[in-house]
Amino acid sequence: MxxxxxxxxxxxxxxxxxxxxxxxxxxxxxxxxxxxxxxxxxxxxxxxxxxSHWGMAVNVYSTSITQETMSRHDIIAWVNDILALNYTKVEQLCSGAAYCQFMDMLFPGCISLKKVKFQAKLEHEYIHNFKLLQASFKRMNVDKVIPVEKLVKGRFQDNLDFIQWFKKFFDANYDGKEYDPVEARQGQDALPPPDPGEQIFNLPKKSHHANSPTAGAAKSSPASKPGSTPSRPSSAKKAAPSSSASKSDKDLETQVIQLSEQVHSLKLALEGVEKERDFYFGKLREIELLCQEHGGENNDLVNRLMEVLYASEEHVSSSLIKSMNSPSSRRSTDSPSVSDNFRFV
Known part of the structure; x- marks a missing residue:
């Protein structure tokens, strides 16, 4: 040429x-x-x-068929090696904290690690981290849509697909500069989130027999000597522990039934709350997409809505209290709002 x-x-x-x-x-x-x-x-x-020389991110739109994807063990080893973490499963990436620090590594200043909850254990904390990630994606013009509602569930395949894409996105944007992940976290403990596969409502698998009164009685009672003939008073004494043991077993069975019913009711309540949360999250997502479509029109209402959507948890709490105490919050009963549809369990 x-x-x-x-x-x-x-x-x-x-x-x-x-x-x-x-x-x-x-x-x-x-x-x-x-x-x-x-x-x-x-x-x-x-x-x-x-x-380009403007410093925007290189977008990765598809996964090449010719390139091999990493196994689950290799991808977790890569995450732990780059960020000095101790993750053991792909599902633990559902907290979103690792992705936030990856963005700080690739594009310093595009995200505030002080706001990232590295010790997130609950789903609303995961969503908080993914909101920060979405904001950094928008700031760097990354076109990838983050399936937040799927990732925070902690399912293996959803999180594996996203980290496979992010690995290729990382390779396309990393310039090889040195990065100290521990120093970047500024002393925050990056504990891995609990395994999402564990059922929080499972009963402990300890045997009731070890803690039952009959177990102590069995250990404390001396073994009968071979050839010895027990007297009538001793046989009468043995009848009493037997009746108390059967009564204790019945009490334990009753407790197990009651606890099982409580677990079932709590599961039903949790499913209802999750459905309601997903419903309103979908509405917020639609509002976000509409705001992004009209974001370049310099509309005050659109800008205000975007500020509310990307506001931190502390800012939302303070704003909610102010709005509830303001006179404008008083309205007629014929005009319901979104908050009227929330049910607290």
Whole structure:
């Protein structure tokens, strides 16, 4: 290829060019073209695209069939090695904390690690982390849609698919700079979240026999000597522990039945709360998409809605208290709001 671009046709772009986020899929002798044209773009040799000099993220839109995906063990080992974590299962990525720190590593300043809950154990804390991740994606013009409602459930396949995509996204954007994950967390303990596969309502598997009064009686009673004939008073004494043991067993069975009924009712209540949460989360997601579509119109209402959607937990709590105490919060009973539909269990 000649050095003067005017004498030879420059590199052709494919007919179907992806014009989102300054990412183009190139063909031809790309390295020579970049070298001769003096381009400052950071070329990615794996075919995913190149990063413009504006510093936006390189988007990865699909998984190449020719490239092998990492196994679950390899992907967890990679996460632990890069971020100095102690995850043992892919499902533990459902907290979203690891992805937040990956974004801080790739694009310093695009996310505040002080707001990330590295010790998240509950689903609403996971959602908080993924909101921060969504905000960083938007800031860096990453087009990937995060399936938050699926990831926070802790299911294996959903989390494996997302981390496989994120690994390719990481490879396309990482520039090789040094990064200290422990120092970046500023002393926050990055404890892995509990295994989502564990049932929180499972009864302990300890045997009641070990703690029952009959067990202590059996241990304390001396073994009868062979050949000895027990007297009538001793046989009368043995009848009393037998009746008390049967009564204790019945009491334990009654307690087990009562606890099982409580567990069943709690599970039903939890399912109802989760359905209600998913319902309103879907509505908020639709509002978010509408706001993003009209975000470039400089609309005050749209900007205000985006501020509310991406506000931190502390800001939302304080704003809610102020709005409840304000005179404008008083309205007629004929105009129901979204809050009227919430049920607290």
């Amino acid at each position: 000649k050095s003067a671009l005017g004498k030879k046709k420059p590199l052709e772009l494919e007919d179907n060019v992806c014009r989102r986020t300054n990412v183009f899929k190139l063909r031809g002798n790309v390295p020579n073209y970049l070298e001769e044209s003096g381009s400052t773009a950071a070329f990615q040799p794996d075919g995913w695209g190149y990063k």
